Amino acid sequence: DSGVTQTPKHLITATGQRVTLRCSPRSGDLSVYWYQQSLDQGLQFLIQYYNGEERAKGNILERFSAQQFPDLHSELNLSSLELGDSALYFCASSVEDPGGVTEAFFGQGTRLTVV
């Protein structure tokens, strides 16, 4: 158990819909990262938040957005869903330490299926 909790574990929804994925980081971790894992694109970094603020942005579509709340949990919002958005979405957290090793702990992922 990594200490990172993601809900829900599975989600099936129709095209055009909107969903929210939730992540609770490990206790004490200030950074939260979102990744998308699909068969054709591999593991893609989407976005990082640190202590409530956006820190880095990757290949995140405009239809997707995220935020980190004061209690440090994070939500990834996916809207106008397309079939190609079907993937495993991972959240990871870390204690950001620029001078040392930042080990990112991953949650078990949310498997999103768009039908």
Place this chain on the structure above:
Amino acid sequence: GEDVEQSLFLSVREGDSSVINCTYTDSSSTYLYWYKQEPGAGLQLLTYIFSNMDMKQDQRLTVLLNKKDKHLSLRIADTQTGDSAIYFCAERAAGNKLTFGGGTRVLVKP
């Protein structure tokens, strides 16, 4: 730019050594990591190496880094069936962002 590449698949016999290779392009990488993903699970950090090191050994795992060629490898000694998984290498660039390779699926045959 950042690009991390790995071979897709490796088949190895139980008890043999496995070597998984990875190349990266970002010369400013500070740390390089190996993660393991078992079916239905998240990624688990196996080991890491700082970019000014050539080698790191951790029990059955040996990481070799050739910074000049931007080549990273993970050797698993005495490979077991429980080592069957997908292995990802990742590099850490500016802003703590991890860039992952596409993953190498390792299949251990009894």
